[in-house]
Amino acid sequence: MATVIVNDKPVEIGADKINLVQAAERAGVLIPHYCWHPSLSVVASCRMCLVEVGEKKPDGSVAMQPRVVPACQTPAKDGTIVVTNSPKAKAAQAQTLEGLLLNHPLDCPVCDKAGECTLQDFSWKFGHAESRMIDDKFAPPNKDHIGEHITLFTDRCIKCSRCVRFTREISGTAELEFVHRGEHEEIDIFPGHPCNNKLAGNVVDLCPVGALGNKDFLYKQRVWYLKSHDSVCPDCSTGCSIHVDANKNIVYRLRPRENPQAQGWYMCDDGRFGFHYINSEHRFLRPFRRDKPGGSPQPAPWEAVLPELRQKLKDAVKQDGSSVVGVLSPFLTCEEAYLLAKYFKGLSGEVRLALGPVPVVGEDDVYPKDRKGKAVPLPEAKFVIHAEKCPNRKGVEEVLRHFQGEAVAFDEVLRWVDAGRVKALYLSGGYPPRPNGWIGDDAAKSLEKVPLLVVHDLLASPASERAHYVIPAASFAEKDGVFVNQAQLAQEIQRAIRPPGEVRTDGQVFLDLMERRGLVHAPTIRKELAKEVPYFASLAGEPGEHGLKLNGAAGK
Amino acid sequence: MPDHEPVLLRRVGKPGSQAIDGYLADGGYQALHKAVTTMTPEQVIDVVKTAGLRGRGGAGFPAGVKWGFLPKNHPGPIYLCVNGDESEPCTFNNRVLMEEDPHQFLEGVILTAYAVRAWVAYIYLRYEYGRSFRVLQRAIDEAYAKGYLGYDILGKGFNLQVYLHRGAGAYICGEETGLIESLEGKRAWPRIKPPFPAVEGAFRKPTIVNNIETLACVTHIVQRGADWFKSMGVPPDPKNPRDAGSYGPKLYNISGHVNKPGTIEAPLGITVRELVEKHGGGVWKGRKAKGAIPGGISMGIITEKEFDMPLDFNGPGKCACLGLGTGAVTVFDEETSIVDVLYNITRFFAHESCGQCTPCREGTGWMFKMMDRIRRGQGRKEDLAILDEVAKSIGIMPGTTICGLADGAGWPVKNAVEKFREELEGYIKQGKKTTPLTLVGAH
Ligand SMILES: Cc1cc2nc3c(=O)[nH]c(=O)nc-3n(C[C@H](O)[C@H](O)[C@H](O)COP(=O)(O)O)c2cc1C
Ligand code: SF4
Ligand code: SF4
Numbered sequence: 001m002a003t004v005i006v007n008d009k010p011v012e013i014g015a016d017k018i019n020l021v022q023a024a025e026r027a028g029v030l031i032p033h034y035c036w037h038p039s040l041s042v043v044a045s046c047r048m049c050l051v052e053v054g055e056k057k058p059d060g061s062v063a064m065q066p067r068v069v070p071a072c073q074t075p076a077k078d079g080t081i082v083v084t085n086s087p088k089a090k091a092a093q094a095q096t097l098e099g100l101l102l103n104h105p106l107d108c109p110v111c112d113k114a115g116e117c118t119l120q121d122f123s124w125k126f127g128h129a130e131s132r133m134i135d136d137k138f139a140p141p142n143k144d145h146i147g148e149h150i151t152l153f154t155d156r157c158i159k160c161s162r163c164v165r166f167t168r169e170i171s172g173t174a175e176l177e178f179v180h181r182g183e184h185e186e187i188d189i190f191p192g193h194p195c196n197n198k199l200a201g202n203v204v205d206l207c208p209v210g211a212l213g214n215k216d217f218l219y220k221q222r223v224w225y226l227k228s229h230d231s232v233c234p235d236c237s238t239g240c241s242i243h244v245d246a247n248k249n250i251v252y253r254l255r256p257r258e259n260p261q262a263q264g265w266y267m268c269d270d271g272r273f274g275f276h277y278i279n280s281e282h283r284f285l286r287p288f289r290r291d292k293p294g295g296s297p298q299p300a301p302w303e304a305v306l307p308e309l310r311q312k313l314k315d316a317v318k319q320d321g322s323s324v325v326g327v328l329s330p331f332l333t334c335e336e337a338y339l340l341a342k343y344f345k346g347l348s349g350e351v352r353l354a355l356g357p358v359p360v361v362g363e364d365d366v367y368p369k370d371r372k373g374k375a376v377p378l379p380e381a382k383f384v385i386h387a388e389k390c391p392n393r394k395g396v397e398e399v400l401r402h403f404q405g406e407a408v409a410f411d412e413v414l415r416w417v418d419a420g421r422v423k424a425l426y427l428s429g430g431y432p433p434r435p436n437g438w439i440g441d442d443a444a445k446s447l448e449k450v451p452l453l454v455v456h457d458l459l460a461s462p463a464s465e466r467a468h469y470v471i472p473a474a475s476f477a478e479k480d481g482v483f484v485n486q487a488q489l490a491q492e493i494q495r496a497i498r499p500p501g502e503v504r505t506d507g508q509v510f511l512d513l514m515e516r517r518g519l520v521h522a523p524t525i526r527k528e529l530a531k532e533v534p535y536f537a538s539l540a541g542e543p544g545e546h547g548l549k550l551n552g553a554a555g556k
Numbered sequence: 557m558p559d560h561e562p563v564l565l566r567r568v569g570k571p572g573s574q575a576i577d578g579y580l581a582d583g584g585y586q587a588l589h590k591a592v593t594t595m596t597p598e599q600v601i602d603v604v605k606t607a608g609l610r611g612r613g614g615a616g617f618p619a620g621v622k623w624g625f626l627p628k629n630h631p632g633p634i635y636l637c638v639n640g641d642e643s644e645p646c647t648f649n650n651r652v653l654m655e656e657d658p659h660q661f662l663e664g665v666i667l668t669a670y671a672v673r674a675w676v677a678y679i680y681l682r683y684e685y686g687r688s689f690r691v692l693q694r695a696i697d698e699a700y701a702k703g704y705l706g707y708d709i710l711g712k713g714f715n716l717q718v719y720l721h722r723g724a725g726a727y728i729c730g731e732e733t734g735l736i737e738s739l740e741g742k743r744a745w746p747r748i749k750p751p752f753p754a755v756e757g758a759f760r761k762p763t764i765v766n767n768i769e770t771l772a773c774v775t776h777i778v779q780r781g782a783d784w785f786k787s788m789g790v791p792p793d794p795k796n797p798r799d800a801g802s803y804g805p806k807l808y809n810i811s812g813h814v815n816k817p818g819t820i821e822a823p824l825g826i827t828v829r830e831l832v833e834k835h836g837g838g839v840w841k842g843r844k845a846k847g848a849i850p851g852g853i854s855m856g857i858i859t860e861k862e863f864d865m866p867l868d869f870n871g872p873g874k875c876a877c878l879g880l881g882t883g884a885v886t887v888f889d890e891e892t893s894i895v896d897v898l899y900n901i902t903r904f905f906a907h908e909s910c911g912q913c914t915p916c917r918e919g920t921g922w923m924f925k926m927m928d929r930i931r932r933g934q935g936r937k938e939d940l941a942i943l944d945e946v947a948k949s950i951g952i953m954p955g956t957t958i959c960g961l962a963d964g965a966g967w968p969v970k971n972a973v974e975k976f977r978e979e980l981e982g983y984i985k986q987g988k989k990t991t992p993l994t995l996v997g998a999h
């Protein structure tokens with residue numbers, strides 16, 4: 001077993017190939033660093049991580065190197081000694097920070113990064129309180145044109161080159177570059193080639209300071225007012241782990257959350273910037289009822305709508321169970337899908353269940369790409385944006401397989417409708433507004449044949465326009481539960497804000513339909529699900545912050 | 557010391573010294589014939605090692621030892637990069653070799669490629685050297701035409717392609733890994749080491765980087781043998797087991813306030829004084845010298861009192877300088893303000909720092925700002941302490957940077973603060989303003 005000694009404290013590192021920043025972290029010691037990032041190449045240029053390093057020989061003698069070394073560039077080996085707090089190491093760290101602040105504007109009061117800026121944090125912890133430079137700072141102009149979603153406060157840049165390496169090594173699109181030399185060095189783009197790749201937003205998270213800004217979030221909130229909630233991006237079947245940053249029931253920002261089991265470190269711009277529908281004023285805020293076809297929908301209280309619906313569905317089942325169809329959207333959590341399936345199968349085993357429309361756009365989008373847009377072969381991929389634009393097809397399918405024996409596709413449901421075999425149709429949704437929508441006009445028109453059409457969704461669609469009942473759905477940020485991504489990783493989403501208006505979470509609506517009492521509690525339902533559906537058996541415990549792989553016995 | 561019979565400069569000034577016919581008539585390409593017909597590549601490495609040839613590019617690393625770092629039995633390709641970036645201020649000895657006798661050094665390139673089994677050699681040439689470019693390109697074409705380059709050289713089944721690459725106009729392109737990056741078409745940002753170029757260099761393949769003068773010496777070592785080479789220069793200091801000695805002839809540049817600036821050749825170990833008095837025709841205008849830069853400004857500054865310092869690989873260190881550097885001495889006379897000297901020097905490094913490492917990028921900029929302010933008469937006493945602190949804390953020596961540019965940037969500053977403290981303090985106290993200098997060649 002290899003042992004590294006960090007500030008006199010031995011720490012086992014096993015056979016892991018790690019550097020001294022990582023080894024120190026395992027010993028609970030923070031070595032400040034800027035340029036180093038675990039997903040990017042090592043350049044060891046910021047020199048923030050300077051430490052003293054030595055070696056403990058097998059005979060017990062200690063040999064220290066005469067000069068300070070960058071911890072990020074030094075591999076941890078058995079017997080490596082790391083000293084981060086000696087006068088020499090501390091002087092080197094303070095010197096680097098003094099250098100970084102020489103030309104830094106220190107405009108923290110108006111800087112979006114303030115509060116989560118490592119230049120602030122490290123200066124506080126490892127630096128000097130005052131600058132000894134009395135000369136003018138170099139102040140290059142800001143560059144708002146750097147990208148559609150990103151902006152550059154040029155003078156705040158500490159030249160760590162993370163953003164440059166990201167566009168070269170992860171997106172591969174190589175839009176960002178340094179121009180000029182020495183202290184006049186600036187981040188820039190090649191004229192006319194802004195940084196608009198689908199992963200561009202990540203450079204803002206990578207930027208240790210407030211140099212790169214997220215235009216969508218800029219000046220919306222001071223970050224210390226935000227509360228961060230662990231969740232999963234619902235925009236595609238990659239299922240990136242994310243933070244949902246919200247304040248007072250408004251989601252302001254999504255950020256990727258590191259998860260080696262899911263996507264790694266990053267997320268795409270579609271997901272990152274595509275969440276504003278959560279706060280949309282067009283959302284359904286209460287149930288609606290449409291009394292006559294083509295008539296305008298009338299708001300109706302839950303207390304009236306739920307019993308009515310329950311009764312009408314019961315009646316339909318009584319007439320012919322197989323003419324009642326429950327459609328489970330791939331935006332439902334596993335728990336919700338389970339409840340809805342259970343509700344319908346509880347009415348009658350004959351009720352048919354099917355999978356809601358699965359939006360697919362183009363092909364899987366693989367990174368890094370070269371400048372011409374050609375992607376690397378899949379095994380070398382560093383990031384994949386999946387063509388399947390929903391978070392939980394896999395999970396919902398497994399629920400369907402259990403209750404229905406198969407996951408019937410939505411097209412099949414439309415054929416049943418055309419054949420006049422459907423008397424009651426419950427369409428669950430949760431679809432975000434995306435180009436072309438989740439259901440076309442023609443398909444929706446054919447639904448006019450159905451005597452009882454219930455649409456349970458976030459926003460108006462051709463289907464909701466024809467529905468007899470519209471039930472408002474809750475967005476992913478408003479509920480708890482589990483999504484299963486394309487790699488069968490089950491991850492938890494967490495409620496970050498309260499549903500707007502009179503909206504109840506989907507799970508709550510299903511409970512209410514089932515006449516089960518009380519408030520929905522996802523972990524309780526999940527336990528039931530784990531017990532009842534073998535595919536989900538391992539979810540009986542906590543999924544954990546990195547989720548659980550479900551490639552167990554039942555599913556493929 | 558008897559007058560040195562020039563070796564490297566022996567053909568300089570001869571009519572047609574650049575043409576291959578003249579070179580052949582003077583016995584050129586004999587060393588190559590000798591090597592490929594009678595020596596194995598290993599024997600070439602051995603003779604260079606035995607000769608104790610140390611790199612002339614600044615660091616003084618033994619060439620044969622460096623070649624020995626290449627991985628054994630490597631399937632190739634192995635590259636040879638010839639460092640002709642020559643951007644160290646006051647330095648122009650490579651230029652003389654390229655412009656006046658290109659085949660001498662080209663033969664050294666071919667010999668070295670033979671020794672290290674390189675198939676391709678890139679000559680990375682300082683962009684501003686237009687004449688060198690034309691002369692060299694002609695020489696390369698001639699060598700191809702005569703079969704000294706290309707495939708199956710001299711019928712011995714040894715192939716070598718030589719490409720002449722014009723540089724990217726930055727000082728940092730001369731640092732060996734900056735050079736490699738630039739050669740690959742990237743920004744000349746020096747790489748972190750390890751891996752060293754001999755293991756992973758140009759295009760991530762094993763690569764040897766040598767200076768032009770180093771390679772010119774190889775020609776003569778192969779031709780005349782290691783003993784001949786060791787008959788010149790200074791043997792190792794017996795008290796220092798790590799000293800590899802300072803053997804062979806060396807080109808010295810002399811510039812600045814002397815009557816006769818130029819390039820001369822002498823065995824390693826000539827003193828600054830001899831260089832100035834004997835070869836440089838003494839200090840100009842009948843003045844005395846105040847000091848000098850011993851080997852390019854990266855090496856530091858010496859006072860006139862230190863002029864007896866020998867210019868070998870050890871001498872400058874004894875006067876608190878960084879090393880021999882390029883052997884380019886620049887004299888400044890007694891009327892030159894040390895403030896102006898430092899202003900100019902700090903401006904150069906602030907302009908040339910590649911900007912990668914925080915301590916170098918910010919430190920060079922800060923030192924220049926301080927010198928600029930001091931020169932304008934707004935210096936503070938504490939500025940000298942800060943200058944000294946910054947100068948001492950940036951560089952590979954203290955461990956705070958990736959390449960040696962920062963060491964070179966700090967060295968003259970810390971030397972000056974120590975050796976010319978009185979003058980600097982006096983200047984600051986007076987708050988004196990100088991008339992702005994017209995600086996030649998800076999931009
Ligand atoms: C900032 C910097 C600039 C350099 N510039 C040059 C140069 O212009 N020419 C050169 O031969 N070596 C230069 N060097 C030294 C090279 O890195 C390298 O040591 C040398 O080319 C090796 O050749 P040699 O062993 O034959 O001397 C420079 C080094 C540094 C740190
Ligand atoms: S980048 Fe950090 S230190 Fe700089 S202004 Fe913004 S918050 Fe302050
Ligand atoms: S913009 Fe940010 S990430 Fe990019 S180099 Fe500057 S500090 Fe680093």
Ligand code: SF4
Binds near residue numbers: 910912913916957958
């Ligand atoms: S020391 Fe200076 S020149 Fe060298 S790599 Fe670092 S910043 Fe660039």
Ligand code: FES
Binds near residue numbers: 049
């Ligand atoms: S984090 Fe190690 S040098 Fe930047």
